[in-house]
Amino acid sequence: MPTMSELAWDPYDRDCPTRQLLDRIGDRWTVLVINTLDDGPRRYSELARRIDGISQKMLAQTLRTLEFDGLVTRTVYPEVPPRVEYALTDLGRSLQEPLAALEEWATAHMARVLDARRAHRARIVDASGSGRPGPTQP
Amino acid sequence: MPTMSELAWDPYDRDCPTRQLLDRIGDRWTVLVINTLDDGPRRYSELARRIDGISQKMLAQTLRTLEFDGLVTRTVYPEVPPRVEYALTDLGRSLQEPLAALEEWATAHMARVLDARRAHRARIVDASGSGRPGPTQP
DNA sequence: CCGGATCCCCAGCGATACTG
């Protein structure tokens, strides 16, 4: 596990790889699509059905960007009716590993975060407006 | 490395831990602040100086949210002039580990992603408008 | 069946000015 000083890039640089990666996977759907494709190739309509809440536009956009970045392949089968399959590339599969680490952390510790949130909120209600307000809670 | 079917939560649920975590760290500054605090406690002005480009508003907001979620502690020293130190909690430090894995992937593979992007863009220019356009490139 | 194109809204963020 390298410390920051051992990394070649300055993480405060907007162009450093980490920032770029976070810009990519930080959106609402990218990680979810990668996760779904980890099980194997999927058709557009399969993805749309499995990823609850995603709009057609965002699914198409996410897939095109993933293809653009070499993380997903798009294969059109010249049949009738047309069939299109999306699959992870090796690069995409390799990204799934650190993503899985994040998921493990989330399942293990996210409940603690939620508890902390509730505790802080309780304090605020208790102090009834005299304390600093909680973040983004209108 | 657990597969998705072994996880307790449905990743397609908006309330699953992974989605919640991504909503938290997916913003512009959270990961950067956590990284900076990994070196040790920092004062507000130190953070502002080290994290290039962050506004006072976003630094304060990010820190308050991190405190709210139990990832960072805020300690006020009753001195004059006032001094406030922020530090990672154990929970915050534990999150730094999967984050570091993500950074390692980024430094190792992000260049390949950039290459893929350039290659696709070159194809588009080559086909001069006949192919599908690249994502989000006006 | 697989999307592209369009309209529109609002949350996130930056800039600036002000306070204890």
Next chain:
DNA sequence: CAGTATCGCTGGGGATCCGG
């Protein structure tokens, strides 16, 4: 020093309709 308050923009994202 360590924030808060307010304004304004911008682009991410949802809803909907249309085309191959």
